[in-house]
Amino acid sequence: MKILFTDLxxxxxxxxxxxxxxDFDAINGMIAHGHKFVVTTGRPLVSAKRIAEKYxxxxxxxxxxxxxxxxxxxxxxxxxILTRRISVDDVKFIMDAAFRAGMHAHTYAGDLVVSEHExxxxxxxxxxxxxxxxxxxxxxxxxxxxxTETVPGSPINVVIxxxxxxxxxxPYEHSSLVNFRAEMxxxxxxxxxxxxxxxxxxxxxxxxxxxxxxVRFMADFYKVPLTDTIAVGDEENDxxxxxxxxxxxxxxxxxxxxxxxxxxxxxxxxxxxxxxxxIEKFVK
Numbered sequence: 001m002k003i004l005f006t007d008l009x010x011x012x013x014x015x016x017x018x019x020x021x022x023d024f025d026a027i028n029g030m031i032a033h034g035h036k037f038v039v040t041t042g043r044p045l046v047s048a049k050r051i052a053e054k055y056x057x058x059x060x061x062x063x064x065x066x067x068x069x070x071x072x073x074x075x076x077x078x079x080x081i082l083t084r085r086i087s088v089d090d091v092k093f094i095m096d097a098a099f100r101a102g103m104h105a106h107t108y109a110g111d112l113v114v115s116e117h118e119x120x121x122x123x124x125x126x127x128x129x130x131x132x133x134x135x136x137x138x139x140x141x142x143x144x145x146x147x148t149e150t151v152p153g154s155p156i157n158v159v160i161x162x163x164x165x166x167x168x169x170x171p172y173e174h175s176s177l178v179n180f181r182a183e184m185x186x187x188x189x190x191x192x193x194x195x196x197x198x199x200x201x202x203x204x205x206x207x208x209x210x211x212x213x214x215v216r217f218m219a220d221f222y223k224v225p226l227t228d229t230i231a232v233g234d235e236e237n238d239x240x241x242x243x244x245x246x247x248x249x250x251x252x253x254x255x256x257x258x259x260x261x262x263x264x265x266x267x268x269x270x271x272x273x274x275x276x277x278x279i280e281k282f283v284k
Contacts, residue, residue: 001034002283003224005065005215005241006275007233008041008051011251014271019055022273030283031061038218040065040211042197042237045073045080046111047129067108068195068237069214070164070205082217084206085162088143090192094184094204095139098168101180107139107163114139114163121169165205174199195237203237212240230282232266232275234258247282 006012012019019027027037039057041048045066052058052075060076072082091107095116098105104121106113113133115122126133136142143162170176181194181202188194192204211231219226231238231245234254239261242248250262253269264281268274 001036001222001224002030002228002230003036003038003215003218003222004030004279004283005038005040005211005218005229005231005245006278007211007235007238008039008043008048010234010253010270011232011238012039012270012275013051019051020273020276023275024055026273026276026279027057030279033284035283036061036063036218036222036224038063038065038214040069040214040231040233040238040241042066042068042203043129044108044111044113044131045071046131049073050130063218065211065214065218067164068197068203068205068209069211070209072214072217081221083164084209085164086166086192086204086206088140088162090188090204091163091166092138092140093187094166094168097184098180101176103171103176103180104169105166106133107166109134109142109161109163114142121171125167125169165203165209168202168204170200170202177202195240197235197237210240211238212244215241215244230278232278234270249278249282 031037039048043066048064048066058075062075064073070084071080073080095105104119106115113126113131115135118135122133193207193210194204197203215229215231219229227246229245230247231241232249233242234251236257238258243261248263250258250265251270251274252266259265266274266277268277
């Protein structure tokens with residue numbers, strides 16, 4: 001048995017956000033032969049599940065690694081097998097710094113995107129993810145971290161669990177996020193994991209919430225040697241899994257940083273069934 005991990009956007013999905021018929025058939029073929037297929041994405045679980053449901057991946061053999069490794073979900077059982085959260089205080093610290101820098105910031109609570117400011121970046125992100133959002137005065141209050149004595153007349157939400165990650169989206173050049181990450185690392189280094197999922201988006205999460213740790217966790221959980229794992233991606237946030245897997249693959253359209261750590265670069269890009277090439281070469 002082998003486990004194939006694949007990123008969604010720019011890898012499994014084409015530029016129209018669809019899975020090709022050729023890739024769809026190849027994926028179901030490998031499942032029929034007893035292998036496991038793991039969608040591994042920075043997207044929140046609700047967004048990843050929507051893709052899985054659209055293509056009928058809600059059955060044994062299929063898994064979702066969402067939030068870049070913050071939550072791992074078994075499509076066959078409909079249950080999470082791993083969740084890693086971060087403190088609300090850490091999220092608040094990063095969000096405040098982002099807003100001071102003129103950038104958008106948000107986190108998640110269940111199926112909702114949560115922000116303290118309604119920005120164009122928030123609206124665009126939620127439209128693309130097909131998610132609803134809520135704008136709150138203080139996320140610490142929203143997550144029940146501060147009491148109604150501190151904020152008179154405000155209810156405590158004791159049901160919502162701590163968040164899994166925080167996203168920063170810049171309206172400026174990529175260099176603005178590079179500088180922001182360097183500043184944040186003065187406080188978050190050794191405490192939180194940070195990664196670019198896109199040039200304009202920087203994410204902070206638990207130290208082990210990365211796609212590489214997800215590969216190692218899944219291999220250990222299902223007693224599959226790392227040599228029998230394959231990981232495919234296209235961006236910086238895919239590099240940890242490309243490096244962790246037995247075979248690390250970058251698709252033809254991948255960023256140079258992903259290609260630099262890959263064992264193999266596909267001839268085909270995400271618009272021409274790159275995943276089928278990977279399955280035929282490394283899984284069958």
